[in-house]
Amino acid sequence: MRDKLAVNKAGNTPLYLQLANNLRDHINNGDFDPGSALPSERDLSEMMGMSRVTVRKGIDKLIEEGLLFRKQGSGTFVTRRIEAPGSSLNSFSDDARSRGENPGVIWMIKTYASPTDEEAAALKIASTAKVARLGRIRLSGGEPLAIEHAVVPAQFLPALNDLGDSLYEALSALGFRPVSGTQRIRAALATPTEAGMLCISENSEILRIERLTKLADGTPVEFTRSAYRGDRYDFVTDLHGPSDVR
Template sequence: MRDMVWTREDEGTPLYLQLARSLREHINSGGIGPGSALPSERDLSEMAGLSRVTIRKGIEQLIEEGVLVRKQGSGTFVARRIETSGGRLSSFTDEARKRGEDPGVIWINKSYAQPTEEEATALQIGNTARVARLGRVRLAGGEPLAIEHAVVPAEFLPELDSLGDSLYHALETHGFRPVSGTQRVRASLATPTEAGILCVKQNSEVLRIERMTWVASGRIVEFTRSVYRGDRYEFVSDLKEI
């Protein structure tokens, strides 16, 4: 970090933005790796010859951009870009644990209902069928990364009072683990509500994902719509020559 080049630009650019640019370039060039802790505001102030107020504003700018993340009681760290395979069927919980992170959930809603016409069509069930509506904020290391709204035929799940944080674990325990599926991913902008939940700026880039999965018998078990933070996630697919 000590080798970061700090040069002042023209007087028209605020100092905190100049600092943010230098830090961003230093991070992008590999000067400080993903997951590494940033020096303290005091150390950065001494290194750059800037006030701690300016340092704090520069850091806040990079936090808003998703370049840095702040962990309460631990400090500020370079954000990790999460690469996930676009061709592998896995759960948020399993993926987080594979990365060595502790997954968590904040429940928005967990209830039974009848499906909407769209949901009944997607799940290939009747309009009077009973479904479970599951709305969750997905966390990794205490950081909110995604919002998920799943609709599942109630017969595939245990009673909701006994439902844990992992939907796929509950389905597997009940004998209905998904074995295949389809997924659509599109770029979008966060609504004010989504931005507040995910701790990002309004109109930040997000990835909207629609997923449908099947059990071995061929029945559709899940219809889920999710919003993932675009500053943290990259979906990667292997390509093969036809």
């Protein structure tokens, strides 16, 4: 490990940048497995003959870049990028469980309201209709990964007091699980509020996703806008050529 991260103390490049550059190279080359823990800052300090302040500064730079992340009380880990299928209608909870992680939720809002004109048009309901407005921070393995704001016609859901953490499980229980939909993804920068919720730096890259899902008969059931961490997610879509190509 020490040889991999060796720095030139006589050089002009600050030591924390040398450490960050070396760590970055080895992470990108696959020398550190995704999800693996780095040695503690204390151990790195002793190993490299650097102050803990210098080591922390180098690690902080890679955390800002999204290559590393800290877990309170556990240490610093190599970020594991999540490949989410861009063409599958999966729930956040199901995706987390498929990776062997426990999904979690921090509720921001769970209330009944009237839809905005845009929401009413998307869901094809009257502006006087009753909708459930659901705002959540989505966690996987205790790490905040996304902010979701969903609007669902109230008729498709149980009473809000009976609504669990998974929206799709609640819809499925009443026979309203969506089977099709469209989503739009665009790159953006996190606002100060979003950055605080997701434990990332302000102006970090995020992916804004707008999703409209439908029942088998084409009835819209869910209109959701989300902000996903760009340092953690890759949305992957399989491509196929024209069916008549021989």
